[in-house]
Amino acid sequence: MASKRKRGRSWYARVFWYENGRKKETQISLKTANEAVAMERLATVEQKEAYIKKGFEFTFEWMSDSSVVQLKRFELGDAINTWMKKRNKDGIRPNSIQMHQYSLRYLKQALGKTFPLASIQYQDIERYIGWLREKRGMNVNTINMHLSNVRTMLNYFYKIEKIKKLPMIQMLSVHKKEPIYITDEEFSQLQKLESLDGFYKRVFLLYRDTGMRLREPLIATLSGKWIDISADSKSHSKRSIPVKDYLIPIFRELKTWLESGYGSGLKDVGDHISKKFKWALNSVDVDKNKHFHSLRHTFAVRSLLSGKSIYDVKLLMGHAEVRTTEGYSNMNLKRVAQDFPSLKRKSVSDNSMVDNTLDDSVYLEQYVKILA
Numbered sequence: 001m002a003s004k005r006k007r008g009r010s011w012y013a014r015v016f017w018y019e020n021g022r023k024k025e026t027q028i029s030l031k032t033a034n035e036a037v038a039m040e041r042l043a044t045v046e047q048k049e050a051y052i053k054k055g056f057e058f059t060f061e062w063m064s065d066s067s068v069v070q071l072k073r074f075e076l077g078d079a080i081n082t083w084m085k086k087r088n089k090d091g092i093r094p095n096s097i098q099m100h101q102y103s104l105r106y107l108k109q110a111l112g113k114t115f116p117l118a119s120i121q122y123q124d125i126e127r128y129i130g131w132l133r134e135k136r137g138m139n140v141n142t143i144n145m146h147l148s149n150v151r152t153m154l155n156y157f158y159k160i161e162k163i164k165k166l167p168m169i170q171m172l173s174v175h176k177k178e179p180i181y182i183t184d185e186e187f188s189q190l191q192k193l194e195s196l197d198g199f200y201k202r203v204f205l206l207y208r209d210t211g212m213r214l215r216e217p218l219i220a221t222l223s224g225k226w227i228d229i230s231a232d233s234k235s236h237s238k239r240s241i242p243v244k245d246y247l248i249p250i251f252r253e254l255k256t257w258l259e260s261g262y263g264s265g266l267k268d269v270g271d272h273i274s275k276k277f278k279w280a281l282n283s284v285d286v287d288k289n290k291h292f293h294s295l296r297h298t299f300a301v302r303s304l305l306s307g308k309s310i311y312d313v314k315l316l317m318g319h320a321e322v323r324t325t326e327g328y329s330n331m332n333l334k335r336v337a338q339d340f341p342s343l344k345r346k347s348v349s350d351n352s353m354v355d356n357t358l359d360d361s362v363y364l365e366q367y368v369k370i371l372a
Helices: 035-047 049-053 076-089 094-111 122-136 140-159 184-191 198-210 245-261 269-283 294-305 310-317 322-326 333-339 360-371
Strands: 003-007 010-019 022-029 057-059 070-072 220-223 226-229 239-242 343-346 355-358
Touching: 003 035, 010 035, 010 049, 035 049, 049 057, 076 094, 076 140, 094 122, 094 140, 122 140, 184 198, 184 269, 198 245, 198 269, 198 294, 220 245, 239 310, 294 310, 294 333, 310 322
Parallel strands: none
Antiparallel strands: 003 010, 010 022, 057 070, 220 226, 226 239, 343 355
16 A cells, blocks of 8 residues: 655655565655645545556646646657757767757657657557658668667666567668778779878878778877777777878878867868768779778778788777678678789688788888878
8 A cells, every 4th residue: 555754844655566576666746744635645646556556657636737637648759858868968979969869859750749658669660660761761771770779768768667668679671782992903093193182192091001980080099009099989999909100100190180280161070081082082983882981891801801800800990799890701802802902912722711911011102102
């Protein structure tokens, strides 16, 4: 049975029960200092006690202008506001916050802001997917990103027991594509491009030979012959990348440029570098499907060709799971090797995998040319 207790000058109803061996309790304000009135209101709470223990919330008549008890629904709009406040309080990166806002705004538009959170089922998620396709024209990868954000929010409310069950959310099947990399010949053409400033040529070499993500230099530091990337990266974990001597002055040059060299004219320095690379690719008539992220793909492919294990490449690239890295190995590496003559090939036997080592002389030759 529910009991009453006084906190300060006001009375509260206490409802407690055991669930999975754990004691649980909720307190409901009776909004009175009068014990007789409190007893009357406690009796009303006891009428709904069984439902309260199941997780339902009620607005009692003394809590509002209504003369009847009303079931309080935790609606989607309220849930989204609560979740986004938590995300901001947790110090999540601004870009991630923005993506969550988009995902949940679309969910609210698809289902309605008054939709009860606890009522979301598989068919509602399907309706959300259809809305993203029809109203926003999104592809499979983008839809999966939004589904992941929605699932993260629902998992949180399930964990704090705002909802009793989770709807099934299945990621859409994605056709696996081979990595889109930049061949040695294509990269050489970029380095010879007279209209491209030498600074960008050096920066592109740095990205290709470290596998850093576009904005990671902003959160990276140099320690001896290692580039240390903080936990603020996409993978949310620290990692270190070994660098060869010719990359050290390039990294320092880029850091100086990032900290003081590019000025206020660039709103997004990462976007600027990406567009500059795309412009350079277009200038030498490279495949239109290739883009800045292809430099990261190139690093992965070259690392595997050079003999590094899939687990070493995983650590260098900061992948959360090795299956992400395995996507780079799902190709005929012997065939791909012909696109990278700058890697010395040491074939153990005709039937074996090719064991490669990096040819430093080729790198140094390139480096000297682009510094000139």
